Amino acid sequence: MRIGLQIPSFTFSGGQxxxxxxxxxxxxxxxxxGLRSLWVMDHFFQIGMVGPPEDPMLEGYTALSYAAAQTERILLGTMVTGVTYRHPGVLAKTxxxxxxxxxxxxxxGIGAAWNDEESRGLGIPFPPIAERFERLEETLRIFHQMRSGDEKAFDGKHYQLERPLNSPAPLHRPHLPILIGGGGEKKTLRFVAKYADATNLFDSPELAHKLQVLQEHCGREGRDYAEIEKTALTFFRTEKPSVDQAVETVGRLAEAGIDQAIFSQGTGQDLAGILAETVQQTKDIVPSGR
Incomplete structure (x- = not known):
């Protein structure tokens, strides 16, 4: 069982x-x-479920680049990039x-975007949801093409790339993975089945149903459900969580069929040490269905 950590808040004691x-x-x-992954949100304003918009918020890819220089093994991603924030060719290069x-x-890590407040605040185009999903699918197709080294022109409804050159190529093997965040049953989970290497869902009572829907989409797309890494974003509702609580959560999510539990660190919490010990105590847990 894999364990990841999301850092959604940069409101630390001592100020900026x-x-x-x-x-x-x-x-x-x-x-x-020994954690598997480290994540930051890709937002420009803090989101309401974490804090007021004025709270400190780092740009995601700059923050991850800084983290890359501090680390050696852990995987690095955004949870998740809104498709409207960056042109897909630039995103692939980034x-x-x-x-x-x-x-x-x-x-x-990518999704259809939802935070119109920060988009309006910074002047980022925020089209209607149907168009955002169209842009998401085109972006996924462009990323597949660019990560494979295919430079033929891309002519989509929303994006036209005359030569999608991506040099240097990714080092990640067998390829740089795509994680799609969100549990929308008609489009998001269908896109996971068609284009993604991983899905991220919320740790909620609907989790088992969402996984069943994903499995059904995989059947329709001719995709092996087992190929897709199932991740769940979870959090502690107490200011001082314990290793025992983390172990219980990991066990419960594994039983539900989740491959990686990603813990979101709340303001005032300090989870890295707790999760490091949890890694040792849960390393033999195998997700249901494996």
Whole structure:
């Protein structure tokens, strides 16, 4: 069973001068503690479920590049990039650059985008949801093409790339993975089955149903369900969580068929050390269905 850590808040004790040293410490502890992955949100304003929009928020790929220099083994990704935030060709170059400089440790986390507040605030186009999903599918197709080294022109409804050159190529083997975040049953999970290497779902009572829907989409797409890594984003509802609580959560998610439990660190929590010990106590747990 794999364990990951998401850092959604950079409101650390000591003010913004402590953001770099504290983020660096957490990344190193997670890496040295054997965690599988480290994630930051790809937002420009803090989101309402974490804090007010004025709270400190780092740009995701710059933050991950900084974390890459502090770590050696842990995988690095955004949870997740809104498709409207960056042109797909530039996004592919950005994630590939992170992959090359980290020695093959990048993941493309992506979704259809939802935060219209920060888009309006920064002047980022935010089309209706149907168009965002069209753009998401084109972006996934472009990323597949660019990560494979195929330079033929891409002519889509929303994006036209005359020569989608991506040099240097990703180092991640067999290829730089795509994780799609979200549990939408008609489009998001269908896109997972068709294009993604991993899915991220919320740890909720609907989890088993969402996995069943994904399995059905895989059947329709001719995709092996077992090929897709199932991840779940979870969090502690207490200020001082324990290793025992983490172990219980990992066991429960494994029983549900989740391959990787990604714990979101709340403001004031310090999870890297707890999760490092949890890794040792849960290393023999095998997700249901394996």
């Amino acid at each position: 001068e402590q953001i770099a040293p504290e983020f660096s410490r957490i990344a190193r502890e997670a890496d040295q503690g 994630v590939t650059t992170l992959d090359v400089l980290s020695g093959g440790r990048a993941i493309l």
